[in-house]
Amino acid sequence: MSDDITPAGRRPETRHGTRALLISAAAALLAAGAALTFAGSANAASTLGASAAERGRYFGTAVAANKLSDGAYTTILNREFNQVTPENEMKIDATEPQQNQFTFANADRIVNYAQQRGMKIKGHTLAWHSQQPGWMQRMEGTTLRQAMLNHVTQVVTYYRGKLDSWDVVNEAFADGNSGARRDSNLQRTGNDWIEAAFRAARAADPNVKLCYNDYNIDNWTAAKTQAVYRMVQDFKQRGVPIDCVGLQSHFTGGSSYPSNYRTTLSSFAALGVDVQITELDITNADPNQYRNAVADCMAVPRCTGITVWGIRDSDSWRSGERPLLFDGNGNKKQAYDAVLQALNDGVTPTTPPTTPPTGGPTTPPTTPPTQGPGGCSATVSVQSWTGGFVATVRVTAGSSGTNGWRVTMTLPSGATIVNTWNAQPSGTSGTVTFSNMSYNGRLGAGQSTEFGFQGNGVGTGMTPSCSAT
Numbered sequence: 001m002s003d004d005i006t007p008a009g010r011r012p013e014t015r016h017g018t019r020a021l022l023i024s025a026a027a028a029l030l031a032a033g034a035a036l037t038f039a040g041s042a043n044a045a046s047t048l049g050a051s052a053a054e055r056g057r058y059f060g061t062a063v064a065a066n067k068l069s070d071g072a073y074t075t076i077l078n079r080e081f082n083q084v085t086p087e088n089e090m091k092i093d094a095t096e097p098q099q100n101q102f103t104f105a106n107a108d109r110i111v112n113y114a115q116q117r118g119m120k121i122k123g124h125t126l127a128w129h130s131q132q133p134g135w136m137q138r139m140e141g142t143t144l145r146q147a148m149l150n151h152v153t154q155v156v157t158y159y160r161g162k163l164d165s166w167d168v169v170n171e172a173f174a175d176g177n178s179g180a181r182r183d184s185n186l187q188r189t190g191n192d193w194i195e196a197a198f199r200a201a202r203a204a205d206p207n208v209k210l211c212y213n214d215y216n217i218d219n220w221t222a223a224k225t226q227a228v229y230r231m232v233q234d235f236k237q238r239g240v241p242i243d244c245v246g247l248q249s250h251f252t253g254g255s256s257y258p259s260n261y262r263t264t265l266s267s268f269a270a271l272g273v274d275v276q277i278t279e280l281d282i283t284n285a286d287p288n289q290y291r292n293a294v295a296d297c298m299a300v301p302r303c304t305g306i307t308v309w310g311i312r313d314s315d316s317w318r319s320g321e322r323p324l325l326f327d328g329n330g331n332k333k334q335a336y337d338a339v340l341q342a343l344n345d346g347v348t349p350t351t352p353p354t355t356p357p358t359g360g361p362t363t364p365p366t367t368p369p370t371q372g373p374g375g376c377s378a379t380v381s382v383q384s385w386t387g388g389f390v391a392t393v394r395v396t397a398g399s400s401g402t403n404g405w406r407v408t409m410t411l412p413s414g415a416t417i418v419n420t421w422n423a424q425p426s427g428t429s430g431t432v433t434f435s436n437m438s439y440n441g442r443l444g445a446g447q448s449t450e451f452g453f454q455g456n457g458v459g460t461g462m463t464p465s466c467s468a469t
Contacts, residue, residue, distance in 0.1 A: 051344050052305065058082050059082060060081050060307040061081045061084060061308050068113055078117060084120075084121055085122040086124060087310075090107045090124055092128065095151075099133075120305075125168075127148055127193075139185065141189060145189040148197065165208060165244060168210050171214050172186075172194055173228055177223045178223065199241060213278055217247055218251075220260040232273060245274075245275050246275075247277055251282040257289040266300050266392070267452060270392040279308075283322075285324060285333050298342060299346075314328035376396060379394050382459045384458070390453070391459055398445065402443045404435070405469070406434065406436070410430065411432060411459075411462065419454040420451070420452070
């Protein structure tokens with residue numbers, strides 16, 4: 001959504017600046033009014049948060065402190081949601097309006113409210129090019145770097161032990177096809193500023209989950225998505241503390257929900273991080289897109305939760321597009337039924353959906369390691385749904401390391417590969433050999449890398465064999 005950026009470079013979720021239109025009127029009309037009905041289940045949960053919790057996940061919402069005195073607002077909040085994200089109250093301009101003068105009163109209102117009701121809390125956000133206070137906007141270089149790290153340290157320390165996760169860095173990559181970092185005053189302090197922010201957050205709270213959050217990283221083939229993926233992959237390989245990736249998923253109706261959305265979620269999860277849908281809203285609350293997005297999360301064991309960006313349409317920063325699950329009067333919309341159905345149809349992960357901050361494999365391998373000539377082994381885990389699957393293959397070097405590797409697998413009859421990442425396949429069906437890319441062939445003794453592919457058909461019964469050079 002490159003058109004989501006205002007001329008001043010500010011994301012429209014802020015309530016302090018001009019909001020850009022996300023969709024043309026024609027597209028809005030196309031997205032409106034799809035009539036769907038769903039058959040209920042006698043044993044199905046009847047609220048969003050309860051259904052998500054039954055499956056080891058959360059279903060949350062963005063919350064504004066000044067609306068906690070609105071009885072209609074809090075009635076829905078208390079009934080439907082088991083996680084909250086402060087909408088603006090934890091951003092830089094709200095928590096440090098003057099340098100080294102921190103204020104947490106509004107954020108504390110939300111934190112205290114959520115804690116009293118057993119809700120998870122996500123902090124949003126510590127380092128961002130937007131909604132910086134004036135004193136920070138005027139800084140550059142080393143002075144800015146130190147001020148940013150001090151802000152991260154002070155705010156995370158203040159909330160240590162109270163939050164489930166933090167959006168440590170927000171929206172650091174540019175739109176378009178470059179795959180480059182966004183040009184900002186933070187980026188100009190040095191390319192390692194994101195890593196520095198994550199390390200400072202981990203030092204301030206060893207137990208809170210640390211997340212990277214961005215928009216327009218929903219489509220797996222997009223350059224921006226691939227750039228964020230490479231950063232997370234690099235962080236995991238080098239031990240930079242990162243535990244989760246958030247996809248904002250501000251969809252605009254029509255075709256904005258990508259058909260490979262589940263592949264995106266699975267691919268990030270395969271790196272050993274949790275994935276979360278963090279700011280979901282959809283023009284005209286298209287029920288099909290809401291249902292598909294939620295179903296995709298439920299199909300990925302490490303997709304730990306979904307947050308919609310507001311409760312009622314009147315609470316949304318896109319209020320004119322009616323993008324949420326409740327109308328302005330608090331009535332449930334067709335999209336609500338679609339989401340609840342998708343949650344109730346979801347499965348509970350076979351492994352806990354949350355992990356310690358150090359992360360780990362997404363799921364246990366479904367096949368035992370097979371040792372091939374040349375000193376490498378391979379395991380495969382499969383996430384399936386009706387008509388398709390995603391396979392994640394872990395390649396581990398033997399005692400001599402590798403300069404390159406090849407993994408061979410025979411796909412089940414009728415199965416075909418539609419998308420592959422981090423490897424080059426020799427074909428799309430039958431017996432397929434996957435070869436390393438230029439950046440992941442060299443592995444030290446005992447080191448691992450992962451690649452994956454999405455397929456049509458059934459993905460059971462595959463046994464990988466690995467050979468190395």
